[in-house]
Amino acid sequence: MKRKFISLLLAALLGLSGCAAQTDGEQGSVYWLNFKPEADGALQQLARDYTDLTGVKVKVATAAQGQYESTLTAEMDKSSAPTLFVVGNAAAVKTWGDYCYDLRDTPVYKELVTDDYTLYDEGGKVCSIGYAYECFGIIVNKTLLERAGYQVSDIRDFDSLRRVAEDIHARAQQLGFDAFTSSSLDSSSAWRFSGHLANIPLFYQARDKGGWSSAPERIENDYLDNYKAIWDLYINNSAADPRTLATPGYDAQSEFGRGEAVFYQNGSWEYPALVNDYGMKSEELTMIPIYTGVPGEEDAGLCNGTENCWAVNANASQQDIQATLDFMYWMVTSPQGTKLMAEQFGPIPYKQAAKTDNPFFNAAADYLSDGNYNVTWVFSHTPNVDDWRAGVVSALTQYCNGGDWKNVETAFVSGWATQYQAANN
């Protein structure tokens, strides 16, 4: 009886595993685990178009905001794992390097115009290549700024930014809009400050050291006063009570989209939503650098860089890898693909890139052509990036509620050293 039971059980298990086994045909397929929730709709459409065109199956799945790492971990464990995924920084290379197919000398790699956004592992393997780049800074609603009596050209450095912002905030009642959108420290928005804004002091620290080629063991207090200055400016010149910033419920994008504030710190990826969802016009939008009072910052440009880097799953079947490489090549060379890339992600670092009407990129290009320096994304070196940022957010929350600024400095400096130790022990 017992033997019979066990044999039945085994039969059932075998049957189940049989179902799970891959049924690969001759033709490979593509499974893209996308990183940007805001691009999901367009990518789904593109996947259908590509299938209609070539007959190759393309599946696009999108991880929720802030959940890419956990989603990728779960998906990579499946028998039908993503063939195309995002490895956007040094920490990700460390985690996923073994899964990356060497992209060197693939046709899509040869289409690149720059290696600035290419990520390598320690052995020099090309783990991922940028498929788009981005810029961030302070997004400005030019219409509102003019209504308040100013021009974008009035803002050249931190002092002028502060003068304008404080004046608008003081007259907010009468104007009907405020200077800054809410600086929510809720998880849907906190990365704007613990990640992007924190890049400013980190960038200048790195510049003083002649640039970072990898994460330093420790960082200093330098430029954290500047970080404090801009943070104070944000929270004290907005309609949101600083003490409420950690409580969920703010939505800076909609505040800006509905014309409730002039300034909104965010990046080029906001453009499609602002135009499509809120009906803003391209010509009323621009972006200025994040000024924090660092000497010489009037020559700064926007923060240009990317975490949008494609990696191909080395463990996928040969057909799937080929299908994925073909798909990537099509995305950056075909009129349809490049057009979508330009609309969704902005300019792409490929020879056949389509033109974009995203005003933020035009602003970024203008700053560079005027001879301003690029503020690179040094924050991509952050060790254990999620944990480090969580510490900064916690300290910023305390600060907004009357806590000591020292906590923020500790979260920056000690937090960095702690996470470096944890990540490299």
Add this chain to the structure above:
Amino acid sequence: MKRNDRAGRALLRRPIRRSWPLFLLPTAAAFVIGFVWPFLQGIWLSFCAFTTTNNARWVGGENYLNAVLDRGFIYSFLYTALFALVSLVVINVLAFAVAYALTQKIRGTGIFRTVFFMPNLIGGIVLGYIWSILFDGILRAYHTSILLETRYGFFGLLILMCWQQVGYMMIIYIAGLQAVPEHMLEAARIDGASRWQTLRRVTIPNVMPSITICTFLSLTNGFKLFDQNLALTGGAPFRFRTYADGSMATIKTTEMLALNIYNTFYGQGSMARGTAQAKAVIFFLLVAGLSLAQLRATRGREVGA
């Protein structure tokens, strides 16, 4: 006639007796696939370095060493133990009191029972966010927030858990209270026992099975708490510590065990995944051991009705 009947029943029973594995199979298979296998694999992984489960590499006991040397983990353990203990007492006392009141002959008990039970139907994440808004609404008047003080986070979570669980435990206690034999209560009344004496000597010994279940549930719930912890404070406020030996740690002062494991797994890169897995195994042993001990302790006090 009688013999015929018995033979007929045996005839009916024979196919069932012979093919019981077939009936057992779906559940057994589900149990093996959904529990036994992942559980064994989890134990195996706790001895490995891995990014996903299929590239695991054996490293031996290193993960366990890292886990017990992790000061954040030790802190979380102590914090969780304290929370589980306090919530165990508070939830059960409140639930019993409410159940006792609602089994007296007063008006509107049906409505009250429903109202007390309802919070249980809301998911933990939603609850956490709602309560963080509620707490901050009050704390703001005092220029502070639940994210700023460890004790606010502790008591906030306690209030939240009481609000959510008292109603559920209450239902179990009500069932227990209604099963107290009427003749015992009547005998107590005739013997002139006071209300308090009746409660202590008759009612409580008779509801001991309910107490066993409820203490078991609230203890394990306290230890396994995750969603509410994540949504209410997420571990804030943090403290950055440097120790005499030069090592450093970020202590998330309201982070409980389950959240600590989650944060280790996803927040710290693939190096820490094995450590997180080892923590999870330790966590399992802890919860299983504690609940078995607790079951044994309360079972001993149950009386046969």
